[in-house]
Amino acid sequence: MAGMPVVRCSLEERYDVLDVISEGRHTRIVEVARRTRRGPIRSPPGARLAAKEIDLDVMGSTAADREEAREAVLLEASLLARAKHPTIVRALEVLVCHRAVVLVMELAERGDLLELLVATGPLDEPSAAHVVRQLASALARLHDLDIVHRDVKPDNILVTSAVVPPASAPRAPPSMRLGVQLSSFGFATHADRLDGVGGLAGTLDYAAPEVLSWHPAVSGTPRAAVAAGFARTRYGPAVDVWSLGVVTHALLTGTVPFAARTEAGLVAAVRAGWAGGGVRGASADASDFVRCCLAILPADRLTAHEALRHPWLRQPAARSAPASPSTSARARAREAVGEVGSGARGLPVRAEPVSYTHLRAHETRHD
DSSP: OTTSOEEOSOHHHHEEEEEEEEEOSSEEEEEEEEOOSOSSOOOOTTOEEEEEEEEHHHHOSSHHHHHHHHHHHHHHHHHHHHTOOTTBOOEEEEEEOSSEEEEEEEOOTTOBHHHHHHHHOSOOHHHHHHHHHHHHHHHHHHHHTTEEOOOOSGGGEEEEEEEOOOOSSTTSOOOOEEEEEEOOOTTOEEOBTTTBBOSOOEEGGGOOHHHHTTSHHHHSSHHHHHHTTOOOOOBOTHHHHHHHHHHHHHHHHSBOSOOOSSHHHHHHHHHHOOOOSSOTTOOHHHHHHHHHHTOSSGGGSOOHHHHHTSHHHHSSSOOOOOSOTTSOHHHHHHHHHOOTTTTGGGOOOOSSSOBHHHHHHHOOEEO
């Protein structure tokens, strides 16, 4: 595979497993350390890395199922090899053996953006804009290569560095300069510029209307979808910009703009569009940025390159214009995500909006 070393060995033959970062039914992500200098990658022995291991035995009982899973990881690795960029996680090598296929990557020791937001609450505007600027830069790189990520969300954004300046006000939203990288390319694919791609993929809370056109709630059959005025729509890079708008809203408020108690309700909410007059407590430029990302028609959305030129991302420090002078931004943050250590994780799930602390339970991924 061009640009990505493929080694025929198991994870344990080459690395020491130090810790399990996350684990699912057929995938686990672990922290590892290289045991030997041998091999094509340049990291020294003992270097701490991350490894995504796919258990082929769980993926399917047939040889065809196993080969499909193996090819999916190789595709993910090849896309990462092409998309080298400072704000995209770097993959180092692929390990292949009979029972598993492993993608070895750089390790982000500070975890992901969702974990940070659960701990801190919403960010102030300069901090949020700095994160969004990096994500828009990553998406611009992908889209120049006709790659669509299809699962942009805080869980898939790694925090690589964090500088926290002294607080300017005791109750202000946290100000921090975060370095981030876009990761988790399991749903990423090439998108033909003329024909696009199809299918339901990613996480519903962050999915664009054209992605949700493939959801059974509205497209169980082609005839039913047409009757509902929502025929299946092929799509392209604009779906990532929609997701960027949802992430931006979450960074600023602690909530996602679309939420419901059921998947069908969520699809209906997204189809209806974002009705908010602005992002609560945010400046006019920040609200306009989110609005331009969440345009219902893909052609009306910003491109990733246009996003980088939006006034909100071009100014060195976003202006703050709270919607309610009588309510502090931190008080509104408490309403959205709760204070760390005071029962935030036990807040009841609300249909709209949903808080950070419940996003993992609320969101639904589709392969």
